[in-house]
Amino acid sequence: MSELAFDAAALRKQLADTTLAAWSDGLASAVLGQEHALKHGHLPQWESAVSLLPSIADASWSMQDGRMTISGSFTDEQAEQLSTALSGLMPWRKGPFQAGPVHLDTEWRSDWKWNRLCEHIQPMDNRVVLDVGCGSGYHLWCMRAAGARLALGIDPSLLYLKQFDAIQHYANDPGACLLPLPMEALPSSMQAFDTVFSMGVLYHRRDPAPHLEELRQALKSGGELVLETLVIPDSTETSLAITGRYANMRNIYELPSVKRLENWVRAAGFNDVRAVSVEQTSLEEQRSTAWMPSHSLDKALDPENPECTIEGYPRPLRAVILATV
Numbered sequence: 001m002s003e004l005a006f007d008a009a010a011l012r013k014q015l016a017d018t019t020l021a022a023w024s025d026g027l028a029s030a031v032l033g034q035e036h037a038l039k040h041g042h043l044p045q046w047e048s049a050v051s052l053l054p055s056i057a058d059a060s061w062s063m064q065d066g067r068m069t070i071s072g073s074f075t076d077e078q079a080e081q082l083s084t085a086l087s088g089l090m091p092w093r094k095g096p097f098q099a100g101p102v103h104l105d106t107e108w109r110s111d112w113k114w115n116r117l118c119e120h121i122q123p124m125d126n127r128v129v130l131d132v133g134c135g136s137g138y139h140l141w142c143m144r145a146a147g148a149r150l151a152l153g154i155d156p157s158l159l160y161l162k163q164f165d166a167i168q169h170y171a172n173d174p175g176a177c178l179l180p181l182p183m184e185a186l187p188s189s190m191q192a193f194d195t196v197f198s199m200g201v202l203y204h205r206r207d208p209a210p211h212l213e214e215l216r217q218a219l220k221s222g223g224e225l226v227l228e229t230l231v232i233p234d235s236t237e238t239s240l241a242i243t244g245r246y247a248n249m250r251n252i253y254e255l256p257s258v259k260r261l262e263n264w265v266r267a268a269g270f271n272d273v274r275a276v277s278v279e280q281t282s283l284e285e286q287r288s289t290a291w292m293p294s295h296s297l298d299k300a301l302d303p304e305n306p307e308c309t310i311e312g313y314p315r316p317l318r319a320v321i322l323a324t325v
């Protein structure tokens with residue numbers, strides 16, 4: 001099994017002039033301390049895909065209509081190499097990206113999630129932000145485009161790290177960083193971030209309380225939590241225990257109503273807790289594409305009654321909760 005060669009010196013350099021400088025050794029030790037989590041049988045394939053990306057002299061990036069866009073002069077041959085390299089990093093779930101001539105149409109329209117919350121959150125200008133469970137890092141680019149000084153993402157998946165590396169190969173943006181870490185392995189009590197995002201992660205934790213505690217401890221005093229997670233359509237203070245799969249997904253244990261979710265967040269010591277969006281996931285927002293050809297949401301819903309999952313639970317409904325500490 002191949003192991004990730006993590007470059008602690010590069011991380012130290014990247015964080016040197018930021019408010020996270022004092023944490024660079026702690027973050028590097030957290031990554032290196034995971035040992036087996038840095039190994040994956042497909043890592044050589046993913047690393048070779050990244051190494052095949054053609055380099056161009058005039059690359060730049062911008063957000064264009066929600067598409068993280070890499071611009072620059074690719075020859076036809078380079079465009080071909082780019083497409084081949086990016087297909088070695090499939091499945092692409094979170095995006096969309098436009099890499100030169102290649103439209104990476106991802107499983108999720110993650111720009112829709114961002115649009116739902118961006119007008120409600122504290123302005124990103126000059127903030128140091130953490131995105132827990134950032135996937136390919138798509139939302140890190142939204143945060144940077146909205147003015148964040150430093151957007152740090154953490155995600156335990158080495159595939160998503162390599163997808164981020166592929167985009168960063170062109171963006172070359174010192175203000176965006178992804179570390180292969182689960183939240184549980186982040187140094188405790190950092191109190192270093194102005195905003196912490198946890199989107200699509202809480203429902204993967206058997207007990208939500210430690211996750212909420214970890215999020216609170218990562219925030220500076222006065223900082224903001226942006227929590228996005230699955231809920232059930234029930235106006236009372238309740239939750240649904242999940243046995244087996246939920247919408248084909250493993251490792252989902254308990255889905256709260258919005259009221260219960262808000263109470264969990266209050267019990268974790270947050271203030272000013274409020275839901276700013278509750279929306280059902282549509283078949284246009286999450287679907288199979290050429291870059292993620294496996295089953296998606298349509299195959300997880302009951303064909304006879306699309307208001308239910310194939311397991312008979314209410315279909316995915318997601319809430320965005322904001323709170324301060």
Ligand SMILES: Nc1ncnc2c1ncn2[C@@H]1O[C@H](C[S@+](CC[C@H]([NH3+])C(=O)[O-])CC(=O)[O-])[C@@H](O)[C@H]1O
Nearest residue numbers: 094132133134135155156157182183199200201204
């Ligand atoms: N303990 C953990 N700590 C950190 N990350 C984790 C952990 N467990 C799983 N993950 C990671 O959390 C991400 C969950 S997806 C949300 C992506 C993005 N945020 C989105 O909102 O589009 C789920 C969804 O599709 O909703 C995956 O990338 C996991 O590897």
